Amino acid sequence: MRVDIINKKEDIVPLRLAGKTVVVIDVLRATSTMVAAFENGCREVIAVSTPEEALALKKQLGAEGVLGGERKKQKLPGFDFGNSPREYTLEKVNNKILIFTTTNGTILINSCIHGQETLIASFRNAVSVVGSLRNKEEVLLACAGTRGTFSLEDNLLAGYLSLLISRKYHDSLLSEGCKSAIKLYKLLEKDITGILEKTPHGHGLAVLGLEKDIGYCLEKNKVTIVPRVKTRAFYPRVQL
Ligand code: MLT
Numbered sequence: 001m002r003v004d005i006i007n008k009k010e011d012i013v014p015l016r017l018a019g020k021t022v023v024v025i026d027v028l029r030a031t032s033t034m035v036a037a038f039e040n041g042c043r044e045v046i047a048v049s050t051p052e053e054a055l056a057l058k059k060q061l062g063a064e065g066v067l068g069g070e071r072k073k074q075k076l077p078g079f080d081f082g083n084s085p086r087e088y089t090l091e092k093v094n095n096k097i098l099i100f101t102t103t104n105g106t107i108l109i110n111s112c113i114h115g116q117e118t119l120i121a122s123f124r125n126a127v128s129v130v131g132s133l134r135n136k137e138e139v140l141l142a143c144a145g146t147r148g149t150f151s152l153e154d155n156l157l158a159g160y161l162s163l164l165i166s167r168k169y170h171d172s173l174l175s176e177g178c179k180s181a182i183k184l185y186k187l188l189e190k191d192i193t194g195i196l197e198k199t200p201h202g203h204g205l206a207v208l209g210l211e212k213d214i215g216y217c218l219e220k221n222k223v224t225i226v227p228r229v230k231t232r233a234f235y236p237r238v239q240l
Pocket of ligand 1: 028029030031070073074083102103104105108144233
């Protein structure tokens with residue numbers, strides 16, 4: 001198994017995704033929120049790029065659709081949820097279809113549709129994501145980053161996943177990028193929450209009173225679900 005990493009969504013080259021299993025990573029907070037929604041019974045997440053597309057889809061879906069996501073980390077007008085994973089409770093999302101749009105995460109998912117398979121990763125489902133990579137030949141750890149720049153939290157999850165992969169699959173061949181991410185993860189793992197609270201993204205969440213999201217998104221291996229893109233017609237539809 002060959003494993004590589006990209007550190008921002010702008011580095012995706014669709015033609016190079018053919019035959020690859022793409023693991024989508026947006027720790028703060030899109031992929032963590034999607035995992036939370038599925039954990040609480042959400043049936044499907046439709047990943048759309050713009051709020052306008054989301055609102056149009058909601059009109060088609062009616063009561064079974066709920067709208068979630070953010071711009072500038074905040075809930076959008078007319079939406080049911082923002083992008084805090086803690087909002088997506090059983091009472092609110094069980095059996096619903098979530099129409100979801102975020103600044104980076106859902107755009108990355110839309111860019112990954114040329115991969116052979118696309119999986120959704122967070123710290124909360126990391127071990128299960130790695131378990132589902134058995135027999136894959138080419139794996140790409142695709143970090144969303146933030147508006148065209150590197151995000152430490154995404155690279156740390158890629159490092160953690162790379163470490164788990166290297167321990168589980170003895171035939172794995174990690175790129176230099178993955179090996180560096182492991183080194184960084186090992187260096188910072190003892191105080192990831194404290195470190196992320198000081199990054200621009202973490203600080204931005206704290207300013208909005210959302211600092212609890214950081215701790216939540218960094219909890220490891222709380223669930224065994226692995227959401228994946230099942231249908232790609234019009235929009236990527238993510239299911240369990
Ligand atoms: C994104 O997709 O850019 C993020 O999930 C932003 C956020 O923290 O809400």
